[in-house]
Amino acid sequence: MTIYEELLEHDLNPFMLFDGDGKIKNFNKEAEFLLNFVSPKELFNLAVSYASQTFGFRREFISLSYDKQTFYAILVGYVSDDEIVLRLYKEVSGTKMLKIDTNLKETNIFTLIELSKSTTLLGSNILIEEIYDVSIPLLKLNVNEFLLSLNNIFEQIKDAKNITLRVYLKTGEYEVINKKKYKIIAIEFVSKDKIEFYPLKVEAGKNDLLHVTSNKNSIKLELPLIV
Amino acid sequence: MTKFIAASSISQQILKSAKLSADLPINTLIYGQTGVGKKLLAKEILPNALTINGKDLEKLIIAKQIDLATHSEIVIVNVGSVINVEEFFSHLKNIKLVGINLDKNDRFNQYFAIKIEIPSLEERVEDLQELIEIYKQEAMGIYNINLSLKNINLDLSGNGVTLKQSIYKSILLQSITTNDMLQTMEMYLTKKLKDGKTYRDLLEIFEVPLLKAAKKVYKSQLQMADKLEINRITLRKKIHQYFGEL
Numbered sequence: 001m002t003i004y005e006e007l008l009e010h011d012l013n014p015f016m017l018f019d020g021d022g023k024i025k026n027f028n029k030e031a032e033f034l035l036n037f038v039s040p041k042e043l044f045n046l047a048v049s050y051a052s053q054t055f056g057f058r059r060e061f062i063s064l065s066y067d068k069q070t071f072y073a074i075l076v077g078y079v080s081d082d083e084i085v086l087r088l089y090k091e092v093s094g095t096k097m098l099k100i101d102t103n104l105k106e107t108n109i110f111t112l113i114e115l116s117k118s119t120t121l122l123g124s125n126i127l128i129e130e131i132y133d134v135s136i137p138l139l140k141l142n143v144n145e146f147l148l149s150l151n152n153i154f155e156q157i158k159d160a161k162n163i164t165l166r167v168y169l170k171t172g173e174y175e176v177i178n179k180k181k182y183k184i185i186a187i188e189f190v191s192k193d194k195i196e197f198y199p200l201k202v203e204a205g206k207n208d209l210l211h212v213t214s215n216k217n218s219i220k221l222e223l224p225l226i227v
Numbered sequence: 228m229t230k231f232i233a234a235s236s237i238s239q240q241i242l243k244s245a246k247l248s249a250d251l252p253i254n255t256l257i258y259g260q261t262g263v264g265k266k267l268l269a270k271e272i273l274p275n276a277l278t279i280n281g282k283d284l285e286k287l288i289i290a291k292q293i294d295l296a297t298h299s300e301i302v303i304v305n306v307g308s309v310i311n312v313e314e315f316f317s318h319l320k321n322i323k324l325v326g327i328n329l330d331k332n333d334r335f336n337q338y339f340a341i342k343i344e345i346p347s348l349e350e351r352v353e354d355l356q357e358l359i360e361i362y363k364q365e366a367m368g369i370y371n372i373n374l375s376l377k378n379i380n381l382d383l384s385g386n387g388v389t390l391k392q393s394i395y396k397s398i399l400l401q402s403i404t405t406n407d408m409l410q411t412m413e414m415y416l417t418k419k420l421k422d423g424k425t426y427r428d429l430l431e432i433f434e435v436p437l438l439k440a441a442k443k444v445y446k447s448q449l450q451m452a453d454k455l456e457i458n459r460i461t462l463r464k465k466i467h468q469y470f471g472e473l
Contacts (some may be wrong), residue, residue: 105252115247118240119343143253147340 018044029131034088035123036173037067047086050076067213068222093193104140104226109185113167116147120154126163133168136185140226142209149210150187153219156197157189162188175224177209182224190218231267232361234353241343245271248341254324256306258331259345262386268345269302269325276300276325281315282308288318298322307332348386358387360396369403434465435472442473 001010006217014031016024022044027035034043050191052058054156057077062118073089112131117128157163174181189195197214233242248255249272257265266278279287281303287293306326309315316338326335331342348355359376367373376399382393403411412432418464419429437455446450448466452459466473 107251111247112251115244115251115341118244118247119341122240122344123237123346143251144340147253148337151340151342 012092012099013087013090015085016040016047017041017083017085020082020084030090032101034066034069037069043086044084046074047076047084050074051078051084052076055079059094067220068211101146103142105143106138106140107143108138109136109141109167109187110134112143112147113150113165116154120151121158124156124158126160129162129164131164131166131168136167136169136225137227139185141223145210146223149212149221153189153197153212153221157191157195157219160191160193160195164188166190169225170222175209177224177226182226184222185225187216187221189220193217195219209217229270231264231266231271232357233353234357235351238260238351239343241268242271244341246341248272248343252323253340254326254338255341255343256326256328256331256335256339257343257345258328260329260347260386262388263345263347264387265327265345266302266304268343269327269342272325273300273302273323275321276302278302278304280304280308281306281326282310285311285315286314287310294323295319300324303327305329307334312338313465335373347383348390349383355383355390358390359394362391363398366395366398370398372398372402374398374401377406431472435469437468438465438473 009028011028012030014030014034015028017026017038019025022041024040046064048184050058050060050062055078057075059073059075061073062071064074070091071088072091075087075089076084078084121128166186168188170184170186170187173184175184176182195214195217197219209223211220213220231238231245233239245255245257245268255272257268259265269278277298277300279301284293284301284303285308288295299321300323301319302325303309304327304440307328307330313332316335324339326339331344332395348358359381363374363376363379374397379394379397382389385392415432416429420433438451441451441455445454448459448462452462455462
């Protein structure tokens, strides 16, 4: 690897090189992480739609959000019809040092899900297929805020016909809190139909340990597994 | 009634949720129409807690007349009557609360992690039947009378509250003896005479129920006049006189 390639590899911003058909030819570590949440096709389409009319590079300040990551600009460039490069500039100004809340209580996450589900969906005809990783142990969390977030999700899916509810430990992903690594639990609601999701207004900045993300047909609540 | 009735599947689910929330360090809001059993459900969560009206508790806090440190659990009735919500809940941070209200008010959404809605009795048929049976047995025991359900007028406008009132009233009215009736009439007429009513004014107290009963029992005015042994023209005049009440 040349020093330029090393520089790209270690860059905090994702970088991807596509061939003319949209296949990824090269990418760095950050791009590898990003590809967990967004398809290469979507990123290729993004690059093509922002490419300059003639050969060259074009930088555009746009706001993008994939899972927990947000980007404030992209750089698209091509010098032949065979390759196109895309670089996304990560938003870092809002990053905070995570702290463990003092109101954490040890509890069973499945009890809380059951409680939130049974009270919010009372009288609803929704069919929920539950796929739970029951090996998740008792964990410490802020019960109140967790339930408020979960209630908000159940509230917004209650008119759906079918929902698949998956609770699992994410593999290969960790949350770093006070220099300690914690596994991440994901509670994912997936519907065949489109889901309109509006996060709780108080959620922003209130509890940094709960992350709620959504796309067209799914909502995901993630939290660290603190035991 | 000391226990929340859970004969219908929806009530069983509600009771299960209430018991789950009892074991967790969270506040619960119970809401629904008057008489659906909110206080009874609150007792299932916090059986030994102080029960107090929201407005009264707010006054006591402002006047510093309550030592909140001595309470670990409180049931707040009519929590919607609290005026300064943020200030109010800031004093209750370390206390497990159950709030009771007629509706799910967004003003205190963030203070209650769990919200349980109790549907009306009409939506909980099995609970309604069980409640009717309980109140009927209670009332029949008190008034020493045996009645079938078809003779009882049920009022569900205020759920359990009006249901109980209507059952007790129906059974009481049907257990009345001639002597009770005469005594009741005497008390009523005494009051009305003091208000300056005349013989003619008070005659309708006797005539209206008599004519209503006769209309139910006999098929025609001819038969009514015959059986009541009054002149047909007099009967027509009376029916015309009480037209709106019959």
